[in-house]
Amino acid sequence: MSGAVHRVSDLVARGLVKSASVASLDELVARYALAITPAMADLIDPDDPQDPIARQFVPDLREADTKPEELDDPIGDGAHSPIEGIVHRYQDRVLLKLLHVCPVYCRFCFRREMVGPGAEQVLSASALDGALDYIRNHSEIWEVILTGGDPLALSPRRLADVLQQLDAIDHVKIVRIHTRVPAVDPARINDAMMDVLAATKKTLYVALHANHPRELGEAAAHALARLLRAGIVLVSQTVLLKGVNDDVATLTALMRRFVELRVKPYYLHQADLAPGTSHFRVDLDVARALVSQLRGTVSGLCQPAFVLDIPGGHGKVSIAPDHLAGAHVLDHKGRPHEYPAPATGKPDFRG
Ligand SMILES: *Cc1c(COP(=O)(O)O)cnc(C)c1O
Ligand code: SF4
Numbered sequence: 004m005s006g007a008v009h010r011v012s013d014l015v016a017r018g019l020v021k022s023a024s025v026a027s028l029d030e031l032v033a034r035y036a037l038a039i040t041p042a043m044a045d046l047i048d049p050d051d052p053q054d055p056i057a058r059q060f061v062p063d064l065r066e067a068d069t070k071p072e073e074l075d076d077p078i079g080d081g082a083h084s085p086i087e088g089i090v091h092r093y094q095d096r097v098l099l100k101l102l103h104v105c106p107v108y109c110r111f112c113f114r115r116e117m118v119g120p121g122a123e124q125v126l127s128a129s130a131l132d133g134a135l136d137y138i139r140n141h142s143e144i145w146e147v148i149l150t151g152g153d154p155l156a157l158s159p160r161r162l163a164d165v166l167q168q169l170d171a172i173d174h175v176k177i178v179r180i181h182t183r184v185p186a187v188d189p190a191r192i193n194d195a196m197m198d199v200l201a202a203t204k205k206t207l208y209v210a211l212h213a214n215h216p217r218e219l220g221e222a223a224a225h226a227l228a229r230l231l232r233a234g235i236v237l238v239s240q241t242v243l244l245k246g247v248n249d250d251v252a253t254l255t256a257l258m259r260r261f262v263e264l265r266v267k268p269y270y271l272h273q274a275d276l277a278p279g280t281s282h283f284r285v286d287l288d289v290a291r292a293l294v295s296q297l298r299g300t301v302s303g304l305c306q307p308a309f310v311l312d313i314p315g316g317h318g319k320v321s322i323a324p325d326h327l328a329g330a331h332v333l334d335h336k337g338r339p340h341e342y343p344a345p346a347t348g349k350p351d352f353r354g
Pocket of ligand 1: 078090091092093096097098148319
């Protein structure tokens with residue numbers, strides 16, 4: 004079966020949900036948008052109730068359960084938005100949110116109250132002008148991060164307009180695009196899109212969001228290779244998700260796959276406190292133990308920074324396992340070693 008999924012009836016037709024739950028799911032997807040690209044839908048095994056791709060994209064009635072600690076704006080973008088379309092939390096970089104649309108809607112999305120095929124899908128021309136003026140007038144902005152929604156869901160023509168305007172701002176040196184497109188809709192990385200990306204004068208980074216190694220098949224590899232050939236630097240972002248990638252074997256396979264495809268692992272995110280997402284969140288101690296095991300067994304190239312966005316807009320911080328304990332350094336098995344090592348009286352041979 005092929006084709007995109009936009010309605011609960013599409014899910015029923017593919018055998019991904021039981022027809023008995025249709026009414027409740029219809030209500031749920033009226034609140035939190037549903038979309039699954041053909042590339043992702045084709046990866047789902049309808050006979051596997053634990054399928055890690057389905058878990059990310061197929062709506063689940065547990066999403067109706069909002070916990071008291073969950074927030075509509077979990078990372079506090081609103082508190083740092085001086086003007087529509089801009090989030091300016093850190094001095095040298097801003098988010099430029101160009102649209103609210105994504106080719107897939109992740110069930111754990113941290114902006115799930117904002118994204119979806121609602122009324123204001125794309126930043127209006129006047130709001131975009133205002134946002135670009137803001138960037139022009141703040142010479143401390145060294146990097147512009149295009150996000151949304153998914154910026155590569157824009158038409159190449161619209162994206163070209165934004166990139167050309169950024170090209171003309173001298174103090175902006177880096178443009179970073181946060182996207183799932185190369186994995187979830189690789190056909191969008193076509194000639195027209197490549198012409199636009201290759202034309203920008205700025206140093207371009209693409210931060211690819213992917214959470215399971217199965218997302219990175221041959222079509223994704225091909226799309227990433229096109230980006231690489233255009234001189235774009237690739238880094239990864241992954242959300243730690245219960246039932247998707249919360250085990251060492253899956254995280255290892257995912258990080259290795261990134262590295263094999265020349266995507267440098269950048270961030271592993273603790274899932275944000277978005278509404279109706281508690282079934283995805285991994286306990287922080289369990290998460291830190293997982294990250295510690297990864298450090299102990301897998302190449303340093305495969306190590307992302309484990310980070311959490313503090314609710315309320317206080318920013319991202321590392322929550323990596325702590326290996327300093329007083330005058331001791333803990334190895335990855337938790338064994339303490341004195342640092343500096345006690346004098347032994349023997350000469351220090353290094354070979
Ligand atoms: C995550 C984020 C960034 C990017 O942070 P890096 O650590 O540079 O990847 C920038 N601005 C905001 C508001 C963010 O939430
Ligand atoms: S691609 Fe990003 S913005 Fe879009 S639904 Fe997924 S997490 Fe949210």
